[in-house]
Amino acid sequence: MLKLALLLTTVALPLSAGEIWVTNEKDDTISVIDVDTLEVTRTIPTGERPRGITFSQDFSRVYICASDSDTVQVMDPTTGEVLYDLPSGEDPEQFVLHPDDRHLYIANEDDAVTTVVDTQTRTVVAQINVGIEPEGMAVSPDGKVAITTSETTNMAHWIDTATQKLFANTLVDSRPRHAEFAAGGQELWVSSEIGGTVTVFNTADQTEKGKIRFEINGVNADLIQPVGFEFTPDEATAFVALGPSNHVAVVNAKTLQVESYILVGRRVWHMAFSPDHTKLFTTNGVSGDVTVIDVASRQAIKSIKVGRFPWGAAMRPTKG
């Protein structure tokens, strides 16, 4: 009987149990949101001006770019305790964890370099000179290519991870903010905040494949500033945060056409999916909240108050 009760309890637990970790740039904290109750369950102090956030592959560690503390903090997500700092170079804004689960590629906004850090030995492996104000970071699924976008030089810099050297630079529209590989690594997507576009490249020869433009009825084109974006697991659809236009665009990743726009909070930056990918959480910098989007219906269902100027978001599954 007891076993049956235990079994039923286990079955009844939500399969999608998880948390969304949101960095609050102005509050120097992380807000942790439960994906089922859609409420903030914890607020954890961090270093100064936390922005980029990512988990290790087994979710036992969380890496946080504490930009104004000039460090990457490594935290135990269960206790919220900062374990140690990693050397990161000055003003780390955004980073990406290599598929080897060991090397962090960090954009140092003020120094025009990309720093590669070994998280095990806690040492800087390489520093690569890139354009001015590097920000967007991506690594190809096979781990062979890393990308840095530089906001002022308006370029995507292609780094060979074997040699840690640049092997190509491609021009994009004004102020590139975010980069992601798509289509199993065959495409690279780069958003340009001032240009108002997302450029899609063929990874094989770094040629431009297409460009996505956005238009929202009643919203001035100047306000449409694409920043973060995420793909559904089948990579058929991309959700693109459009900054001060307060909307997220839903883009067909095959045709590169915008299918709809979803109204969210003010100045939407980045986003993260729930573990089952049914919900998408967007960080809205100016309104200080996180909007939850129902992925299937493409509708905003709730906005949750977090700290001041939420910036980055990352998902952590929990056991329920």
Place this chain on the structure above:
Amino acid sequence: MTALIALRAILHREALRFVGQKGRLVAAMVRPLVWLFIFAAGFRAALGLSITPPYQTYITYETYIVPGLLGMICLFNGMQSSLSLVYDREMGSMRLLLTSPLPRWWLLFSKLLAGTVVSLLQCMAFLGIAALWGVRVPPLGFLTIVPALLLSGLMLGALGLLLSSLIQQLENFAGVMNFVIFPMFFLSSALYPLWKMAEASPALATACALNPFTQAVEMIRFALYAQANLPALGWTLLATVIFGAAALWGYDPVRGQMKAKA
């Protein structure tokens, strides 16, 4: 039994009158639709309105004014039935109705209910069109809004009844438009949230909050999202009782206004 026959007859007459007057049917639908399609488009807040309950996230202006427009339908219907009562009195059919052996309150309630049912049908038709227009309403909301619309219809109908006991002639109806419908509608949360009104003038915001039409609109707004706004429900109920009692007094041949007009 006789009471039910009377109720059915009054409902039937109201339904016949509504269906028979094609122009009224169209006008009843056009009025809120013009507000939704044109006014809301002109005021469209493409960047979203701040979150106030019952909304859980940012909404467009179209979404905001739908409950207000449902209230508007109830308001105009309430006034319309008041107009028809004045007409009935002038034509003599009112005297025929009131000479029935049934209690007067029952006859007046039947009349009120008939008007409310007509208003409910219009509201549901409008809501259907609004949903097709892209205003998102949770499916349960179509059900939970029914009692809220019925109560709002009764409250505004009772107000209409009260006014009809006060109006001497059909020509005075324009005054009702100017002094009742417009202030009630614009001094409410139908078109703008109360906090927005408070920005302009706290006194105006207080006047809005005291307006029973505001309370009805807020009750409808919450019911549309399957939530109960108990203070709004309480105020609307209270207003219904007060307007209903005053209307009964007005129609009392011994004490009320009818004495003067008999």
